[in-house]
Amino acid sequence: MTHEWGSAHDDETARALCETALGAASGPGVGYADVRLVECEETRLYGRRGGERDERAELNLGVGVRVLLDGVWGFAAAPLGDEADIRAVAARAVAGARAAAWASDERITLPPRPPASGRHATEAAIDPFSHTGRHDLLDRALAAAGAPEKVVSAEVGLNAKRQHRHFADSEGSRQHQHLVESGATVMVFAADEHDVQRRSYPNSFHGNTAGAGWEYVESLRLVEEAARVGEEAVALLTAPPAPSGTGDLVIGPAQMALQIHESCGHALELDRILGDESNFAGASFITPDALGTLRYGSPAVNVTADPTVPGTRGSFAWDDEGTPAGRRELIREGVVVDFLSSRDSAARLGLTPVGAARADGWAYPPVCFATNVFLEPGSGSLEELLDRLGDGYYVDDNRSWSIDERRWNFQFGTEVAYEVRRGRRGRLLKNFSYGGVTPRFWGSVEAVAGPVEFRAFGMPCGKGEPKQWGFLGHGASPTLVRDVRIGVA
Known part of the structure; x- marks a missing residue:
């Protein structure tokens, strides 16, 4: 009701x-x-x-x-x-x-x-x-x-x-x-x-x-x-420290939510792509001509914006300049197909606005801001994904993050990691970290677990000058990524 x-x-x-x-x-x-x-x-x-x-x-x-x-x-x-x-x-x-x-x-x-x-x-x-x-x-x-x-x-x-x-x-x-x-x-x-x-x-x-x-x-x-x-x-x-080198990972939904936020959501905001926004948290490595041509990730990577999903913090029926909300594909089978846009930024490229103009209450004008951005589920359970992983690590819950001003190089630390051997979780490890380059990381995604494993998280984020707080949601199922650099200091 x-x-x-x-x-x-x-x-x-x-x-x-x-x-x-x-x-x-x-x-x-x-x-x-x-x-x-x-x-x-x-x-x-x-x-x-x-x-x-x-x-x-x-x-x-x-x-x-x-x-x-x-x-x-x-x-x-x-x-x-x-x-x-x-x-x-x-x-x-x-x-x-x-x-x-x-x-x-x-x-x-x-x-x-x-x-x-x-x-x-x-x-x-x-x-x-x-x-x-x-x-x-x-x-x-x-x-x-x-x-x-x-x-x-x-x-x-x-x-x-x-x-x-x-x-x-x-x-x-x-x-x-x-x-x-x-x-x-x-x-x-x-x-x-x-x-x-x-x-x-x-x-x-x-x-x-x-x-x-x-x-x-x-x-x-x-x-x-x-x-x-x-x-x-x-x-x-008393847990042993996580190793350094290269490893295969299954990344849990909470950590994937921040991964999406930092290396997809902000990178796909059209004001950053057009060069209008760079003071707060930088611009984007994506260029305006990327639609339909830029391979952002593997065919397993499908990213959508959907503020209509009920129960999620970033949900609404219209954005703050009156554009109706709806589900829009941003990345289809690894290729960029749309941007997060406001009316005027979309008009400059002849696009239909996605409905991503957001304002922190009445005191601020709307700016282009990520909405609910999700990595779409694939198929199967977490147990099946771990079995497919074989030997590697299961990591989740962010502890630290850093990404450069173009959303290109990043590194994250997680609160927990578990050693996985032959598809079964074993020892708890501490101080796990991983890093990479955005399109290489997403290009190494091999599989995403199914809808039953999907979790969404509401997040606050700052943007703009003067700074506004945006409230949004990101979600994913556990995700299998191969050959990731781990042990980033």
């Missing part, structure tokens, strides 16, 4: 305010305008064993107006007040575009598109903001994670977010989206006189957040899993 929770501005009120802003965002030379009215509420509860609880709640409500005047963008935003404030924001956007047009030689043309209107809401069974068991769950998970001897630090976090996003443009689109997220994280550090090791759940760093209600947190079995990662962190202290 789909549930929605109250907003300070219902759809009809929000629509009226958007119409006011559109009416004010007009004048000579204005060829296009859009308005985003966004209300966002977040709650976060974090605890550390032996420390104080940190509980925070945030609420913000505002409006952003974007205009295209004489082929140049103008944008303005402000916290939401009365209609006079909204008119003032629209007037500033027009004035900014007019000033920029006077100084700029570049012009943008948006191909016309039919209006797209409707309502969309996250399917969520339990409101995470009204659930009363958060403090008890955090205390029990902390106790379980910190129970093993030699655990020196245990952290648990619970988070929830809901957004009411209203969009209107001068082409006739009117959209209302009500999005809910829930998530949790456990991180444990163990130490002895020689070493420090870390284990995380359900993913490293920020854990995992899903497009769902509190029922997602309940599904994580946080107390039981916190006990497991505490024990594994201690076991890593």
